[in-house]
Amino acid sequence: MxxxxxxxxxxxxxxxxxxxxxxxxxxxxxxxxxxxxxxxxxxxxxxxxxxxxLETNWRNYIQRLVKMVIIDKKATLLSDSNKPIYTIENIEDRRVRGRGRFIFKVFDDPISAEIEFAIGRYLQSTITQLNETNFSVPGSSGIFPLEDGKSVHVQVCSTGINFAEKVRRSKKYLEQKIEEMDEESKKRTQDNIQNLNSIVRYTAFIHVMGNKLVKEIQGIQETPYRDRTIQKEIIKEFPNIIQISKRQNLEEKVKKRLNTLLLDTEKDSSIAVKKISDHLEPILYLLENSCNWVINADAHPENWFVNDFGGNPETVQRIDCEVRNMIPQQVDLVNLLNFLGKSILSSLPVKIAILYKYAYFYNNYSLMENEDQKMVHKIAKIVRLSPTQTNVDNIMDKMSEIEDGFRQYEIFGNKGLITDLNKFFIELEIATIYRAITLSGAWTERKKPKYKEKRQEILKTAEEAGRFLTDWIKDLPLEKDYFNPLTEGLKELREGLE
Ligand SMILES: Nc1ncnc2c1ncn2[C@@H]1O[C@H](COP(=O)(O)OP(=O)(O)O)[C@@H](O)[C@H]1O
Ligand SMILES: [Mg+2]
Incomplete structure (x- = not known):
């Protein structure tokens, strides 16, 4: 032809x-x-x-590409960690509607595909409204049902690299002590910390926007939001999105993952697993009743694309907008922070500054529509006393001032804001333990050596969290060995896996 x-x-x-x-x-x-x-x-x-x-031509065009990918198999497999993701290499011309390559994400479950598409669209429209110009979601070309019941989500390929990969590539620079770093290492470290700052900020953004959508789903009438119509439209157009307001069943999930650990045929972990299982109650209770619940943004570092060195370190693209349910907000933060290993967060001030940034943006995005803007600005001024983004040296000195600032948010009443930073940090340690158990279970299931090896590392973070909680508890009317058996169980599990 x-x-x-x-x-x-x-x-x-x-x-x-x-x-x-x-x-x-x-x-x-x-x-x-x-x-x-x-x-x-x-x-x-x-x-x-x-x-x-013309919209219909465009859809036909993409439909044909889907056929090429799925039926004629003229594509490259990009990833198959959970579901196959393909890309077509040969349409790299950016003049075509400013679009570059496409990725094709194949879902077994059409509802998850629909939710991913809907959340992507929802975020993109709220990003535009709030003028968050450094943050974006790659454009979607739609969902294409296949004959076998599966669905393909076609999306533009993100530029840059995923943040986990970037940190991995700069590991040799990061592993040096700050004092001993040369210029290149310092630059890379700062660049990574800036990326992380932006990612943490946009994690807060997604959590807050998700909360607003969930409130709309649940029919809770709050202060009228400027962007309420977006939420209404999304729910109307994608009714399956109501699923995202389900809470994750923490106990069921953690018990299921502990069971998977038991099935690891190489090692018998039954004694350690039982010990952990018998002492989970306080962790589950605190996560369930004390934390703010948010949509599970899956803030894992592989889900954010950033510039490689040289570009603006504040520019972030979010891929993977698949949301299944709600979780305690610290669990999602642990998803982000604990994957980065010690390297980037080796210093406590950096870690505290990052967490504090999250809390700050979480509160401020939550109050964006509040009528009392004057008060919001006043508090923002107080908590903004923190050091600039990468200069974290004096954050410890200013911590009490910052904590005072956060307490002022209490005047907004029970809006689920973060008003007590200390409590927020403690809950993060609790979430660390929960996430370490569920992840090491998941990594057993996947039988991938690459992940299996990382179980010890993640369990180690949980032990450290357990010890932190033991120290912290000294000032409370609780038995001083409250968290000890759990911490011991985690240690035994880790040692057993070696
Ligand atoms: N829009 C995209 N642009 C570039 N790479 C992508 C895109 N979507 C997915 N990928 C690649 O595929 C991997 C898995 O995709 P993701 O959407 O996160 O699926 P999963 O649900 O399996 O985590 C990502 O880490 C990334 O490397
Ligand atoms: Mg992902």
């Missing part, structure tokens, strides 16, 4: 992956170019763009 195209030597040919569209355009281009004496390549290109700009 393509052979009778008169301009087949032109590079333009490579742009078009669908021979039919290609041929049609070619005929037009040929006809018009002789008629108007124009450059046929330019003309064909503009016709092509014109054709695609």
């Amino acid at each position: 393509v052979e009778d195209f008169p301009f087949q030597n032109f590079k333009f040919k490579q742009l078009i992956t669908d021979p039919e569209i290609y041929l049609q355009l070619a005929r037009h281009a040929d006809e018009y170019s002789s008629q108007y004496n124009q450059d046929p390549l330019a003309l064909a290109h503009s016709l092509y763009k014109e054709a695609l700009s």
Whole structure:
């Protein structure tokens, strides 16, 4: 078919992956170019763009790409950690509607695909409203059902690299002591910390926007939000989204993962697992009743794309908007922070500054629509006394001032704001233990050596958290060995896995 195209030597040919569209355009281009004496390549290109700009043509076009990927298998497998994700290498031309490569994420469950698409769209519209210009979600071309009941979500491929990969690549720089770092290492460290700052901020953003959507789903009438119509529209257009307001069953999940650890045939972990199981109650109780619950943004570092060195370290793209349910907010933060290993968060001030930034943005995004803007600004001023983004040296000196600032948020009453930083940090340690158990269970299940090896590392963070809680408890009317058996169980489990 393509052979009778008169301009087949032109590079333009490579742009078009669908021979039919290609041929049609070619005929037009040929006809018009002789008629108007124009450059046929330019003309064909503009016709092509014109054709695609019609929504139905665009959808047909993507539909054909989906067929190429799924049925004709003309694609590269990008990732198959949970579900296969493909990409097509040959349509890299950015002139086509400013779009580059596509990725094709194949879901077994069409509802999850729909929710991912809906959340992506919801976030993108709230980002626009709030003028968060450094944050974006790659554009989606839609959901395409397959004949076997699966669904494909087609999305633009994000530029940059995922944050986990970036940290991994700079590990050799980060492992040095700050005092001994050369210029290059310092630059990379600062760049990573800036990225993390932005990611933490946008995690807070997603949590707050998710809360607003959940409130709308549950029919709770709060102060009218400026963007309420967006929430209404999303719920109307994607009714399955109501699922995101379900709370994760913490006990069920942790027990299930502990069971998986028992099934690890190489080692018998039954004694340690029983010990952990018997002493989980306080952890579960505190997570359930003390923390704020937010949508599970899955803040894991692989889900954020950032610039490689050289670009603006504040620019962040969020991929993977699949949300299943709600979790305590610190559990999601642990998802982000504990994957980075010790390297980037080796210093306590950095860790505290990062957490404090989260709390600050969580409160401020939550109050964005509040009528009492004056008060919000006043508090913002107080808590903003913190050091600038990467200069964290004096944060410890200012901590009590910052804590005072946070207490002022109490005047807004029971709005689920973070008013007690100390309590917030303690709950983070509790979440660390919960997440370490559920993750090491998940990593046993996946039988991937790469992950299996990381179980000890993550369990170690849980032991440290257990010891922190034991220290902290000294000032409270609780038995001083309250968390000891649990911590011992975690240690025994870790040692047993070695
Ligand atoms: N839009 C995208 N742009 C670039 N890479 C992507 C994109 N979506 C997915 N990927 C790649 O595939 C991996 C898994 O995708 P993700 O959407 O996070 O699926 P999962 O639900 O399996 O975590 C990502 O870590 C990333 O490397
Ligand atoms: Mg992911």
